[in-house]
Amino acid sequence: MMSLHFQANYCVSASSSQTYPGITESTEEYKYVERLIPPSSVPTPPKHDQYPTPSGWRPPAAVPPALPYMVRRSRMHNVPVYSDITHGNRKMTIVRKIEGDIWALEKDLKDFLTHTSGTTPLMQVNEVNMSIRIKGSFDKDLKSWLLEKGF
């Protein structure tokens, strides 16, 4: 008896009463909602007519260059050369995502940087991470050098 009384109070009809205003459903405008959902992975860059693009980006060469090493692009399709700074004044450059003969790349980098800056910069080869850390800031030079190579 008590349970029947309890249920009757909570029986609300789907059609409108004064307390619950009605609604209409539609699926036509749902395409506008789909535009708002963020993508779940990094999109591949579209094909352009001319490279470099107005912002200065270039894709990697279609055929990887015939060298004993390979430098892959980052997740966001950029050249993996980064600048690091410690103690506020110690500038370093890091080249990451290297594959293959890392010592050959180290030799080529040494030759290139000696040619451009005059002095031979100190370099640290990390064989476990497959990265090279260079003393001094050369990130713009190294990025353009790697792009010319076709990486």
Next chain:
Amino acid sequence: MSISKSGAKSLDLLKKLPRISLVNLGPNPGAKKNEKRRGRGQHGGNRSGRGHKGERQRGNRPRLGFEGGQTPFYLVIPKYGYNEGHSRRPQYQPLTLNKLQYLIDLGRVDPSQPIDLTQLVNSRGVTIQPLKRDYGVHLVAEGAENFSAKVNIEVQMASELAIAAIEKNGGVITTSFYDPRSLCILCKPVPFFTRGQPIPKRMLPGEDLLPYYTDAKNRGYMAELAKIQEARMELARTYGYILPDITKEELFEMLSMRKGPRQIFFGLSPGWVVNMAEKKILKPTDERLISYYNSS
């Protein structure tokens, strides 16, 4: 030398050395330095690095900033409200034209649809923190020389040169205001839709920002369209470029898309509830609700 993926030389060396165990592991020479222990031995003992008598040895020096009785520096300088009301000042995250061009080139932002703050946040081009007094994004003209994309962009603030760069390339720029609640919803629409609340009305700007958004020079969303046309032509005259005619373009419909002053999302009106699980939109039918949500 065979090409292996990682650590060629060091792995070869490791194969020839004896098995690694706690006995043969140790830090690099010079990596660990012993700590200074006071009160022990000839050099650490005697006065233990505390000096000779006085407050220094006895550990009774006065507080930081005390200058022996002279009025200290931190009291000589008078107070001034540099940071007063800092938590009530609107902040805008900068977005350079360089970054916008980069996002379009890499396909992270689609220029064939109107570019909104939601699109910029989804492409991770800007990070907006509405809870830290951010009121939106500020378009800045760095990289205006290399900018060449035709876009319909809506920002919260824009510099004059940025407006000129966008209009020169045949695009459309609008500045509009989002109150903090609407901005939260605009930046993260999916968590809002999962809450099951109806899309709220966007509030109008307060008296401080109203002159900015009613001015045609800033392409404010509350300015008159005729005045905006005049301002476009005047800007072209000032900066010396020919204003392209947008009406004769294929994407004219997309470029002329604009949100209503109380609308947060394109195509979705305030008052609607979005059901993402069943991909439906629920719209109210009650007249009072409709008149409330459609009123300006």
